Ligand SMILES: Nc1ncnc2c1ncn2[C@@H]1O[C@H](COP(=O)(O)OP(=O)(O)O)[C@@H](O)[C@H]1O
């Protein structure tokens with residue numbers, strides 16, 4: 001299907017006889033493509049490029065220089081921050097692996113009735129932004145938290161789970177291990193049974209078999225998950241900030257920009273490092289996985305053979321799963337207790353229970369909640385509109401540069417929130433808002449736009465998946481009956497994509513509602529702050545924690561409802577499509 | 584190494600409540616090339632996997648030599664199996680794949696190397712030792728899988744549809760090669776296939792399976808010429824089966840079809856049964872009526888080159904007849920009324 005061919009029944013005019021490149025036949029879709037391209041360039045490419053450029057500029061003269069980087073590595077604090085960020089990310093991968101590996105192994109290798117538990121366990125942490133649970137974790141695992149009080153009473157020891165970097169590692173790995181669990185389980189499930197049987201047939205079994213055959217075959221999935229965890233932790237701002245760990249890269253960038261100002265080059269240098277690491281680890285995992293598509297399941301092979309557990313093994317398996325479940329749920333439990341508790345300090349549990357925190361929270365955060373609904377609503381709406389348009393342009397047209405559009409939108413994944421935030425501050429402080437005259441960088445709309453860019457890759461995936469399910473034949477049928485391209489898209493394509501688009505909207509909305517790292521850079525007054533920032537503010541003072549936790553619970557509920565709703569919509573859509581019987 | 588036979592005694596096997604093997608008995612001789620032939624789902628793979636130790640434990644006995652292997656772990660059986668999918672490990676080079684079993688047997692690298700080289704030599708792929716499996720063609724992967732299995736010197740060799748993933752011309756070449764290799768190594772071999780031509784051309788003897796039950800065991804020729812039941816008759820080659828009854832008249836016996844046409848039976852032939860099996864090449868088409876002839880009408884005609892295959896309505900059913908073709912001779916036309924002359928000297932009544 002070519003968009004540049006003239007419609008049937010029209011006599012060829014002069015334009016049709018000229019070479020087509022001379023007379024670009026711009027359709028409405030071309031126009032849309034150009035508009036989206038401009039938007040992405042303005043809101044993603046330019047701000048990020050701006051950050052990169054400033055990092056290599058002399059702050060006074062604007063001349064190109066490497067001095068900023070030398071200053072950075074010349075400072076003991078920055079070297080330490082750099083090392084800490086690296087160490088925390090690597091250790092989080094290790095701890096997350098220790099949590100995910102046994103779970104993945106148990107579910108894929110054995111008939112285990114707790115598998116459902118593990119499956120949902122993989123979801124639970126993702127419905128709570130890590131920073132929300134951080135304070136609750138401190139109350140449970142901290143120096144004077146529930147666990148250590150108990151350890152001290154019983155064994156006379158205490159373990160510094162939450163001290164300094166340990167705290168960040170614990171919170172992050174509990175939060176992000178699902179990335180490894182999901183990818184590793186998928187990989188394990190994709191190993192054909194015969195791979196393992198062939199090894200047994202040649203005399204191998206047990207741990208040796210696992211080490212030599214099973215794990216190497218699952219490696220690509222593991223690496224994909226581990227790389228994600230590494231980047232997420234490396235870029236994260238909220239968790240270290242809330243735990244008051246400032247000697248890491250993202251907090252340093254934030255502190256420099258917010259305390260010294262946007263002319264200080266260090267924030268930009270850090271941004272460059274964050275981006276380079278993001279891109280490097282994505283690239284490394286890509287390199288590692290190239291040519292290693294080990295999905296080996298054959299027709300009728302059906303994954304690995306599952307074994308029934310012996311009673312002792314079953315007890316061990318359940319023990320492991322329940323222990324991990326408790327660990328993973330601890331931030332949620334802690335948050336819940338904190339939100340209903342009166343005073344909770346130096347005690348295993350709160351002293352008493354009350355609804356007061358929720359009342360305080362409601363009075364103090366009506367604006368936060370309203371703002372959140374507004375920002376996340378704008379972001380998610382724009383996301384699905386742009387996502388649908390890009391998906392359509394990429395899949396159904398041959399417009400020049402359509403792949404680039406897709407890559408550009410997806411590239412937002414590799415841009416840490418801190419970097420985007422700094423980029424927006426730098427780019428938009430030069431412009432004024434029309435009519436009001438205030439600087440654009442402190443305009444609330446900018447927050448919504450930043451959220452829109454950050455969630456676009458996810459919305460785009462959802463819309464692409466939805467469009468791929470709409471058979472081209474349906475569209476061609478409409479066109480052959482005389483509908484124009486525009487009416488076909490309006491009347492056939494979009495309605496058929498509704499489920500996917502809705503799912504994309506809900507996910508974008510729910511995750512945008514709790515995003516902190518870009519937001520925290522862009523909020524200029526408490527009146528413009530969204531919910532995530534509100535939680536951060538509350539958590540700054542011990543007296544505000546209860547209300548902060550209550551707001552955190554609100555956030556968790558929002559994301560949980562969003563996740564369940566989008567899951568529900570996708571499932572219902574699948575059933576509808578299946579019953580409409582096109583295959 | 585001393586060759587081992589395989590004895591299967593009253594083996595039953597179920598997946599949950601579905602019975603898949605229902606009392607299998609077999610005696611495979613040392614050094615024999617034995618085929619399991621049967622339609623898809625008949626339980627061939629299940630039986631083969633039970634010998635290798637995969638799947639649920641069967642009831643009954645499986646003896647390799649005089650060792651009952653039922654209940655033993657797969658890695659202790661020393662049974663070599665080549666998988667339908669080849670199951671080459673994609674993260675290991677060809678050399679590492681082939682050397683895997685030797686390494687598991689705790690051999691040193693210096694012992695492993697010459698053995699791997701010899702195994703690769705055996706399958707003619709020495710030059711591919713350092714490739715990765717995904718850089719090999721289907722036929723090459725097949726040979727590497729074979730080399731990987733025989734290098735550990737198993738007592739018996741099990742092949743589950745080893746040729747099914749190859750294209751047609753390669754399949755013919757590979758089955759000859761398999762046979763050559765088997766003869767060279769003298770390994771007791773079981774070859775699972777649903778393709779009768781593969782079983783016929785390779786095996787010394789074969790067992791035809793259906794519904795988890797062995798229908799008949801014998802050489803390919805025995806099974807073709809004297810099928811034990813209608814299933815075997817139909818499964819091996821094309822069979823025309825006419826219903827009727829046997830009439831004995833002193834020393835002479837006849838088979839009377841349900842249309843009332845008599846077909847004489849050889850003296851001493853089986854004198855009971857209500858079906859006669861006629862192979863397409865044992866029937867000829869004539870214009871004139873005669874002894875042992877059925878009246879019929881040509882329904883359809885296929886030109887196959889060396890032969891012409893006719894479908895003829897006769898004897899109350901539709902009969903396939905193959906007539907050899909010589910150039911310039913026109914056959915019969917569709918719709919023609921003809922007579923079918925049956926050569927019943929080797930016919931089987933079931
Ligand atoms: N793991 C299994 N679980 C349940 N049923 C099985 C399993 N494997 C095979 N079967 C059933 O056993 C029967 C025989 O299968 P199989 O031995 O693979 O047949 P063949 O190799 O002759 O095609 C089939 O009906 C199949 O559905």
Ligand SMILES: [Mg+2]
Pocket residue numbers: 627628629744
């Ligand atoms: Mg099979």
